[in-house]
Amino acid sequence: MEAALDAGADMVGLMFFPKSPRHVSLSQACKLADMARGKAEIVAVTVNMDLDGLSRINELVAPDTFQFHGSESPEACAAVKVMQGTKIMKAVAVSEKADLEEAQYYAIVADRILFDAKPPQGSDLPGGNGVSFDWTLLKDLDLKKPYMLSGGLNVANVAEAIRLSGARAVDVSSAVERERGVKDNDLIRAFIAAAKNA
Numbered sequence: 001m002e003a004a005l006d007a008g009a010d011m012v013g014l015m016f017f018p019k020s021p022r023h024v025s026l027s028q029a030c031k032l033a034d035m036a037r038g039k040a041e042i043v044a045v046t047v048n049m050d051l052d053g054l055s056r057i058n059e060l061v062a063p064d065t066f067q068f069h070g071s072e073s074p075e076a077c078a079a080v081k082v083m084q085g086t087k088i089m090k091a092v093a094v095s096e097k098a099d100l101e102e103a104q105y106y107a108i109v110a111d112r113i114l115f116d117a118k119p120p121q122g123s124d125l126p127g128g129n130g131v132s133f134d135w136t137l138l139k140d141l142d143l144k145k146p147y148m149l150s151g152g153l154n155v156a157n158v159a160e161a162i163r164l165s166g167a168r169a170v171d172v173s174s175a176v177e178r179e180r181g182v183k184d185n186d187l188i189r190a191f192i193a194a195a196k197n198a
């Protein structure tokens with residue numbers, strides 16, 4: 001968290017999906033969120049979590065944004081936005097142009113769309129798989145809401161990904177880890193510098 005904030009991250013993510021190697025407990029999340037509050041947008045990443053779980057995270061961690069990375073419907077996004085008073089970022093999985101249509105529905109209710117690659121076969125994680133999709137699919141996208149690009153980004157490819165997709169914001173997980181689930185300060189700094197200089 002310190003490395004990301006020092007390097008100028010605009011948003012930081014806290015993972016609440018139990019199967020993820022990046023999963024944090026509520027008490028860890030509270031400490032990390034306190035470090036970030038007022039310095040970066042705090043994003044709570046969840047996958048098909050029920051309302052009780054979301055309310056508990058909201059009460060204790062007070063994220064700015066919930067990132068929904070499962071099959072949450074546009075109606076569910078809208079309901080959580082109103083009930084919890086947070087922003088909503090909806091992840092949309094992409095492998096071909098047709099997948100972008102889904103984003104238009106979510107853009108009506110979500111504050112931001114996160115375009116991510118579809119998980120590889122056999123993965124039990126809907127995100128954080130370190131795989132990319134064809135970035136040119138996003139070129140000329142007309143979406144009425146801000147969006148971010150993610151999926152397999154790293155220090156070596158992020159500038160090209162931004163150039164080819166036209167994305168103005170990017171998200172990373174796997175490529176700033178020294179081993180699965182363990183973030184690396186130097187890789188975080190290098191990635192943020194490369195993205196900001198792109």
Ligand SMILES: O=C(O)c1ccccc1NCC(=O)[C@H](O)[C@H](O)COP(=O)(O)O
Pocket residue numbers: 013015017020021022045046047069116125126127128129130131150151152153171172173174175
């Ligand atoms: O990262 C995870 O473990 C994860 C698990 C379940 C749902 C979402 C998850 N990550 C969400 C993210 O926003 C990642 O940063 C995004 O998928 C990019 O990951 P990567 O391709 O590893 O850079």
